[in-house]
């Protein structure tokens with residue numbers, strides 16, 4: 001098993017059989033070796049730094065009906081909200097004071113945030129916070145729209161590919177959504193010059209070793225600056241409400257494998273990991289993650305951004321407790337600077 005880990009680290013690639021072996025292994029010593037090598041690799045490139053991003057959930061309105069998602073269009077039982085420009089700028093102001101130098105505006109695909117409105121907000125943040133990175137995560141848009149947002153001052157864009165297998169994609173999404181369009185979006189974002197993040201859920205329904213293998217191959221060809229992965233968490237009032245959740249363990253193994261095949265990636269220890277395990281974030285970092293994304297959204301709306309059940313929005317996931325997080329992460333030998341944390 002250790003030889004497999006060494007082979008992945010040397011070749012920056014993983015074979016399907018190696019992936020399956022690592023994901024099913026019960027050799028705990030070898031798994032610690034995997035996590036250790038991945039953590040070392042992150043430290044070799046980024047030192048002992050963990051970068052933080054302030055997450056601002058700007059809208060839970062969404063035109064899409066993804067089968068797994070708790071803010072899907074057809075879900076009735078949740079209060080819908082959107083933030084206005086002033087509220088978003090207040091989040092940034094609070095975040096800046098707490099040491100955040102990246103703001104991530106994330107939301108459902110909400111037509112209210114058309115190009116004019118979103119560009120206006122991006123430009124305002126860009127002029128008020130010239131030393132900060134602006135990340136957008138607002139789904140699929142036209143190439144022209146992405147270009148306008150980039151020209152307005154956005155630096156980065158997160159768009160999880162969800163799965164690199166077309167047939168799998170079609171089982172997770174309604175017929176009106178298209179695998180090809182999602183891939184087109186990722187290519188356009190890259191070509192325009194965004195730092196791009198792709199990613200997927202671990203343990204999503206119908207996921208197999210083969211689909212995961214394709215996810216890893218997509219990372220090798222796309223060379224994204226960021227990769228966000230977290231366990232699938234079943235959510236009430238969605239078609240996948242009764243499916244089993246993904247596991248913390250499989251997520252950690254995949255974080256480590258991604259670190260080894262794509263060592264420069266910025267890899268978050270995601271909220272979904274923290275939701276399933278009280279030390280999820282620390283475990284993620286010890287397995288090769290190097291980014292945390294505390295929640296900067298207005299407290300009153302946090303519970304409504306319910307992309308999955310029991311999503312953590314307090315404690316270590318809340319931006320207000322960032323000093324706490326700093327102290328906890330210091331115990332791991334890492335530090336959390338007030339830094340944009342760009343891809344290196």
Ligand code: 5AD
Pocket residue numbers: 068069070160162199200201230231232233234235272307308309
């Ligand atoms: N469990 C875990 N992650 C989810 N996401 C959406 N729904 C769920 C869920 N039920 C992820 C998707 C999406 C990101 C914003 O959150 O991968 O891209």
